[in-house]
Amino acid sequence: MTGHVYGIGLGPGDPDLISVKAHRLLTSARHVAFFRKAGRPGQARRLADPLIPEDATEHPMEYPVTTEIPVSDPRYNEVLSAFYADCVARLTALTAMEEDVAVLCEGDPFFYGSFMHLYARLPREQVTVLPAITGMSAAWTATGQPVTWGDDVMTVLMGTLDADTLKRHMQAADALVIMKIGRNLPKIRKALRAAGRADEAWYVEYASMPEENAQPLSDLPEDHVAPYFSIVIVHGQGRRP
Amino acid sequence: MTGHVYGIGLGPGDPDLISVKAHRLLTSARHVAFFRKAGRPGQARRLADPLIPEDATEHPMEYPVTTEIPVSDPRYNEVLSAFYADCVARLTALTAMEEDVAVLCEGDPFFYGSFMHLYARLPREQVTVLPAITGMSAAWTATGQPVTWGDDVMTVLMGTLDADTLKRHMQAADALVIMKIGRNLPKIRKALRAAGRADEAWYVEYASMPEENAQPLSDLPEDHVAPYFSIVIVHGQGRRP
Numbered sequence: 001m002t003g004h005v006y007g008i009g010l011g012p013g014d015p016d017l018i019s020v021k022a023h024r025l026l027t028s029a030r031h032v033a034f035f036r037k038a039g040r041p042g043q044a045r046r047l048a049d050p051l052i053p054e055d056a057t058e059h060p061m062e063y064p065v066t067t068e069i070p071v072s073d074p075r076y077n078e079v080l081s082a083f084y085a086d087c088v089a090r091l092t093a094l095t096a097m098e099e100d101v102a103v104l105c106e107g108d109p110f111f112y113g114s115f116m117h118l119y120a121r122l123p124r125e126q127v128t129v130l131p132a133i134t135g136m137s138a139a140w141t142a143t144g145q146p147v148t149w150g151d152d153v154m155t156v157l158m159g160t161l162d163a164d165t166l167k168r169h170m171q172a173a174d175a176l177v178i179m180k181i182g183r184n185l186p187k188i189r190k191a192l193r194a195a196g197r198a199d200e201a202w203y204v205e206y207a208s209m210p211e212e213n214a215q216p217l218s219d220l221p222e223d224h225v226a227p228y229f230s231i232v233i234v235h236g237q238g239r240r241p
Numbered sequence: 242m243t244g245h246v247y248g249i250g251l252g253p254g255d256p257d258l259i260s261v262k263a264h265r266l267l268t269s270a271r272h273v274a275f276f277r278k279a280g281r282p283g284q285a286r287r288l289a290d291p292l293i294p295e296d297a298t299e300h301p302m303e304y305p306v307t308t309e310i311p312v313s314d315p316r317y318n319e320v321l322s323a324f325y326a327d328c329v330a331r332l333t334a335l336t337a338m339e340e341d342v343a344v345l346c347e348g349d350p351f352f353y354g355s356f357m358h359l360y361a362r363l364p365r366e367q368v369t370v371l372p373a374i375t376g377m378s379a380a381w382t383a384t385g386q387p388v389t390w391g392d393d394v395m396t397v398l399m400g401t402l403d404a405d406t407l408k409r410h411m412q413a414a415d416a417l418v419i420m421k422i423g424r425n426l427p428k429i430r431k432a433l434r435a436a437g438r439a440d441e442a443w444y445v446e447y448a449s450m451p452e453e454n455a456q457p458l459s460d461l462p463e464d465h466v467a468p469y470f471s472i473v474i475v476h477g478q479g480r481r482p
Binding site for chain 2: 011012014015016017018019020021023108109110111112113116119120124129130131132133134137138140141144145146147148149150151152153154155156157158160161165168169172173208
């Protein structure tokens with residue numbers, strides 16, 4: 001007999017948008033684990049705050065590096081690999097004691113999530129992943145317009161890609177979702193302009209959260225500092241009766 | 242004073258994967274509206290069955306055509322436009338009597354949903370849209386593998402697109418989601434082969450439902466009849482430590 005690890009998708013931010021199943025698991029959890037940057041409360045922990053039982057034991061997993069080492073440096077992979085192995089050792093120490101652990105995941109765990117690095121290192125039969133509402137679903141809902149109609153092609157892009165790759169995909173798809181905005185915002189704007197899509201783009205931050213703000217990207221000041229929770233949306237214009 | 246229309250995303254199928262907010266609205270609804278094909282119970286109605294109060298008044302909205310008229314025929318748009326206008330008249334007759342109406346939407350309402358045709362015709366201030374877990378999130382979760390890592394580019398394609406368009410996008414993206422499978426499955430397979438992606442593809446039907454089945458597409462018999470709830474997934478293989 002061993003315990004179980006639940007990769008719990010928290011959804012986009014509003015605790016009311018978590019699934020009924022995730023809500024039940026989380027509000028009855030004895031052990032709650034989550035990633036965070038050292039010295040910070042952690043985004044996932046903050047989102048789940050209203051749902052974590054007071055008597056649950058918390059297991060923060062603190063990233064040893066975030067932007068201090070460039071991802072191209074071989075040490076980056078080494079340091080992160082060792083970190084994930086250590087996290088898995090902590091989780092399996094709990095499951096060996098027949099304890100279940102809820103691992104908090106922003107958005108949907110299998111969609112650009114960090115949980116996959118633990119999942120890939122855990123015995124498959126000891127893990128259950130709960131899908132969730134993605135941040136992008138909350139973002140296009142916040143724009144008040146459907147993101148895709150009919151046969152629209154939708155492409156999801158990371159703002160960390162180079163400008164030419166961004167431009168090429170921006171031209172090829174009907175609808176676009178661009179994530180990992182942050183310091184990439186000027187590059188994303190430039191690529192959208194080069195692709196002829198800048199005037200259609202919407203900028204959304206804190207989708208589904210109290211600070212939610214959605215506006216045409218062209219209305220956003222050039223020097224705007226995009227927070228962690230920000231997404232750019234270009235709506236498809238497919239067939240509609 | 243008028244009532245309100247709620248476009249309620251039901252999620253992928255499992256009633257346990259509906260959001261806490263949608264669950265609350267639906268289980269206390271007095272009026273529930275949903276699309277269906279004439280003579281059928283309706284997919285959305287079936288998914289929501291465990292959650293609809295016994296004393297709620299149900300308002301089926303029956304499509305006048307589905308496949309009887311080709312979408313290229315001008316009459317198709319005419320007939321559908323008149324149908325949506327009639328649905329909106331029924332909903333606004335209820336809101337005029339200060340009644341709220343829950344409109345059932347499979348998946349996420351703003352992601353290839355039919356609700357948008359009502360939304361576009363209703364006064365914006367009388368409608369609230371609840372995002373939900375998409376069918377594709379449940380599908381990639383069912384494969385037991387993350388769909389995207391690192392900077393992967395993900396593209397969503399409708400199986401109704403022509404083979405060349407499918408092939409071009411299948412080659413350009415890292416991760417793929419293909420929806421509207423049905424009778425398009427042979428064409429989708431052919432396009433995946435032409436794009437060199439057939440061996441990576443997974444086929445998922447009834448994701449998150451009791452009949453859930455996920456398998457490599459290459460293991461699926463050539464003459465398999467894909468049900469309404471079926472999705473093809475190709476996982477990205479992006480950077481991972």
